[in-house]
Amino acid sequence: MYDAIVVGLGPAGSTAARDLARAGLNVLGIDKENFPRYKSCGGCISTKIERILDFDISSAIEERVKGATYTYKSGRMMDIMSDRPVGYNVMRDTFDTLLLSKAKEAGAEIIEGVRAVKAVDNGPSVKVTLADGRDFEARVLVGADGSSGFVGRELFGLNPKEAAVSITVEAVLPKGARGYSEKLFIDFGSVPYGYGWIFPKENYLSVGIAGDACKVGGRIKDYFNDFVNTHEALKGLDLSQRMGWTVPIYYDGAAPSVKGRVIVIGDTGHLVDPFLGEGIYYAIRTAKAAASVIIDNIKGARELGAYQQWLEKEIHPEFKAAGKLSDLVYNHPRLWYSILEKDPDIMLRFYDVIRGEDDCASFHEWVLGKVKSKPWKILRRWVESRLLPS
Numbered sequence: 001m002y003d004a005i006v007v008g009l010g011p012a013g014s015t016a017a018r019d020l021a022r023a024g025l026n027v028l029g030i031d032k033e034n035f036p037r038y039k040s041c042g043g044c045i046s047t048k049i050e051r052i053l054d055f056d057i058s059s060a061i062e063e064r065v066k067g068a069t070y071t072y073k074s075g076r077m078m079d080i081m082s083d084r085p086v087g088y089n090v091m092r093d094t095f096d097t098l099l100l101s102k103a104k105e106a107g108a109e110i111i112e113g114v115r116a117v118k119a120v121d122n123g124p125s126v127k128v129t130l131a132d133g134r135d136f137e138a139r140v141l142v143g144a145d146g147s148s149g150f151v152g153r154e155l156f157g158l159n160p161k162e163a164a165v166s167i168t169v170e171a172v173l174p175k176g177a178r179g180y181s182e183k184l185f186i187d188f189g190s191v192p193y194g195y196g197w198i199f200p201k202e203n204y205l206s207v208g209i210a211g212d213a214c215k216v217g218g219r220i221k222d223y224f225n226d227f228v229n230t231h232e233a234l235k236g237l238d239l240s241q242r243m244g245w246t247v248p249i250y251y252d253g254a255a256p257s258v259k260g261r262v263i264v265i266g267d268t269g270h271l272v273d274p275f276l277g278e279g280i281y282y283a284i285r286t287a288k289a290a291a292s293v294i295i296d297n298i299k300g301a302r303e304l305g306a307y308q309q310w311l312e313k314e315i316h317p318e319f320k321a322a323g324k325l326s327d328l329v330y331n332h333p334r335l336w337y338s339i340l341e342k343d344p345d346i347m348l349r350f351y352d353v354i355r356g357e358d359d360c361a362s363f364h365e366w367v368l369g370k371v372k373s374k375p376w377k378i379l380r381r382w383v384e385s386r387l388l389p390s
């Protein structure tokens, strides 16, 4: 009998396994892949990650990002750069392997390369069955098996269709070539309710496009082709190894993240920021909060439901504000882009949100305030009809 079993060892699972093992708990972590394993991802982690990690990740960082080149439908190019880093670009195989090594160092027992296929909550304990027929039991199960896993879908009834769909490719750079130094490339308007990106790494450009699954309606490949075919920096690069993946964004504040003896963290619980699709930071942050509650629970000091309460206080309000910002930006990308062109400082303030120095709710209120005080008549009319209380 383990104290905890963690299914899935991405950033969420590895972090939870590490924190639980460091507290002296008897932990088993399981992942269907052998590490290093590929994960389709832009791999840009906001600098606020430093506020929650107690070890150095610089060995995995390939580019320190201070801003971006923005375009609208691949035109109207504009650079908005800060003097301080906003994010760190990593390749997920290296970054995730680093996090997993920390869990192993802390004493977590790890099984790689075997899929968990079933979990049954028997009340005081949870039984997990692996594809090779082995069964394991624990006092708590942590679901960290990501957007393709079964725990969120089968045990919590979370809706996998509430997601952004994406296509990505890692475009290999010719030897000695650099991508965009210190900056990302972000395109608005190239896909419904989403954006296109190019994130530079040492040897690759991570290229992708993601948009709301319902609004994209099966046309993600067409949007991707349009995006990459119009981009100068991608000319001559091999873009053939494309991957499709979903981003399980936050969609329902009422959705549970604790049921009986099971807790979900990271992508499994749809705990991804709905504006940027940023999930790595939230995977790690929710893992740390869940681990702290589980440690107390095993000692008899707290109910597992304390994790749900923490989410409702600390995370859901942030995601709700990010959802409102998404409506403003992605429903009207052309308008949003014109606003940025007139007032690029808006994006500089948003960089503070990404850094964790400001919050999304205040930023959203501030943007609305700016909109109301300027004579952008169309936007004003739209905002008053759609967002302001009548």
Ligand SMILES: Cc1cc2nc3c(=O)[nH]c(=O)nc-3n(C[C@H](O)[C@H](O)[C@H](O)COP(=O)(O)OP(=O)(O)OC[C@H]3O[C@@H](n4cnc5c(N)ncnc54)[C@H](O)[C@@H]3O)c2cc1C
Binding pocket: 007, 008, 009, 010, 011, 012, 013, 030, 031, 032, 033, 039, 040, 041, 042, 043, 044, 045, 046, 114, 115, 116, 117, 144, 145, 146, 147, 148, 149, 150, 166, 167, 168, 208, 210, 245, 246, 247, 265, 266, 267, 268, 272, 277, 278, 279, 280, 281, 283
């Ligand atoms: C195209 C795209 C671009 C993105 N870009 C960014 C970005 O730039 N920045 C950012 O912060 N976020 C980004 N995200 C989101 C980010 O990738 C996720 O939020 C993050 O990986 C969540 O971590 P996790 O540990 O919850 O899940 P994952 O990283 O998905 O890890 C889940 C793990 O569970 C394992 N697993 C699955 N099923 C089973 C099973 N049955 N048994 C055992 N193991 C199992 C998998 O092998 C995997 O290792 C992007 C996502 C996509 C799809």
